[in-house]
Amino acid sequence: MTGGSPAQHPRATAALGVALGVAFTVCFVTGLISDLIQEPRAWLTWPARPRDLYRWTQGAHLVSGVVSIPLLLAKLFTVSRKLWVWPPARGLAHAVERLALVPLVGGSLLLLLTGLLNVFYWYPFPFSFTTTHYWTAWITVGALLVHLGAKLPVAGAALRGPAAAAAGGQDVLAQDRRRFLATVGVAAGIVGVSYLGSIVSPLRALAVLAPRRSDAGPQGLPVNKTADDVKVVEAARDPAYRLQVIGAVDRPLHLGLAELRARANREADLPIACVEGWSVGARWRGVPVRALLAEAGARPFTHVVVRSLQRQGPYAGSVLNRPHAMDPDTLLALDLNGAPLHLDHGFPVRLIAPNNPGVMQTKWVRSLEVR
Numbered sequence: 001m002t003g004g005s006p007a008q009h010p011r012a013t014a015a016l017g018v019a020l021g022v023a024f025t026v027c028f029v030t031g032l033i034s035d036l037i038q039e040p041r042a043w044l045t046w047p048a049r050p051r052d053l054y055r056w057t058q059g060a061h062l063v064s065g066v067v068s069i070p071l072l073l074a075k076l077f078t079v080s081r082k083l084w085v086w087p088p089a090r091g092l093a094h095a096v097e098r099l100a101l102v103p104l105v106g107g108s109l110l111l112l113l114t115g116l117l118n119v120f121y122w123y124p125f126p127f128s129f130t131t132t133h134y135w136t137a138w139i140t141v142g143a144l145l146v147h148l149g150a151k152l153p154v155a156g157a158a159l160r161g162p163a164a165a166a167a168g169g170q171d172v173l174a175q176d177r178r179r180f181l182a183t184v185g186v187a188a189g190i191v192g193v194s195y196l197g198s199i200v201s202p203l204r205a206l207a208v209l210a211p212r213r214s215d216a217g218p219q220g221l222p223v224n225k226t227a228d229d230v231k232v233v234e235a236a237r238d239p240a241y242r243l244q245v246i247g248a249v250d251r252p253l254h255l256g257l258a259e260l261r262a263r264a265n266r267e268a269d270l271p272i273a274c275v276e277g278w279s280v281g282a283r284w285r286g287v288p289v290r291a292l293l294a295e296a297g298a299r300p301f302t303h304v305v306v307r308s309l310q311r312q313g314p315y316a317g318s319v320l321n322r323p324h325a326m327d328p329d330t331l332l333a334l335d336l337n338g339a340p341l342h343l344d345h346g347f348p349v350r351l352i353a354p355n356n357p358g359v360m361q362t363k364w365v366r367s368l369e370v371r
């Protein structure tokens, strides 16, 4: 019916389509979650518990994304002959369906490529990664809905229909097709497990395809941005450093390192979950933000703005919503894994909170402003 290789059969296309549909849905939803919670929204309060929820959603984002790469390439292969049929459209509905393939295929490839480059810290594009990735996702999902509307009945029929006609030759073809799908499945599995290794610490040794090990770096944690990268070395080492607790408070605080250390009475095991493809748990010791707010006499507030000694860049600050600010394990950390915080991990103090995106775990904290 389709000619070409036995893999280029509607049944293979449909099976890959189902797998891709699941992977894309997981990837889209987990991506949206990450985007939504990085800005405070009136209608959504991201909770501070469970502690590892964000870590799991972003692990799912990463794994569903990388698994989609072999699935998508295989699916494009199964339909490659059909993409160039002539005439290009048999009517208006068919034309719409085929036009939607442009944003669908283009968008999918762009999403997977930019995501993968992000994991490898390579930004060869002149445009912003997050904005491009975000809007491409919406365009791709829109095109995917059109595609599903057109193809769901076809795919259903292909999956339900007889695997092969009774003729012996057809059996061989069906076998070839199954072998092809199994190979794609194994490839997707290897890629997925490998990236799972950069999220789940016990599987670390399996992270062979991931660009970095989650335990590389000072004090057993990776460093994306060093103090030198963002020019905070001098300010962080300045003996005149004071942490400011300001805003809607009765008694603003200005605390030096020794005063902070005297208040560092809480330990917590909390992960850093970076969207750029790794996450790792660590033991932190520091001053509970809640205790600082109480000491400063914080008035009723909705959020706390955290600012870094780093003056520029998208991660020079973050916002703690109320549940995060009030969680007893939300700390300004001074120690990491039993030793004083390394300069590149945010010395003199860094924010660490449960179920908080890595990008919001601000390093080199200069002030907390209660709002």
Ligand SMILES: Nc1nc2c(c(=O)[nH]1)N[C@H]1C(S)=C(S)[C@@H](COP(=O)(O)O)O[C@H]1N2
Pocket (backbone or CB within 6 Å): 222, 223, 224, 225, 226, 230, 272, 273, 274, 275, 308, 310, 315, 316, 317, 344, 345, 358, 359, 360, 361, 362, 363, 364
């Ligand atoms: N001031 C500041 N804090 C920051 C960042 C930064 O660039 N500047 N990077 C964030 C990101 S993206 C992550 S994942 C965590 C851990 O980053 P690290 O590996 O650079 O320590 O710190 C966060 N805190």
Ligand SMILES: [Mo]
Pocket (backbone or CB within 6 Å): 224, 273, 274, 275, 276, 358, 359
């Ligand atoms: Mo990150």
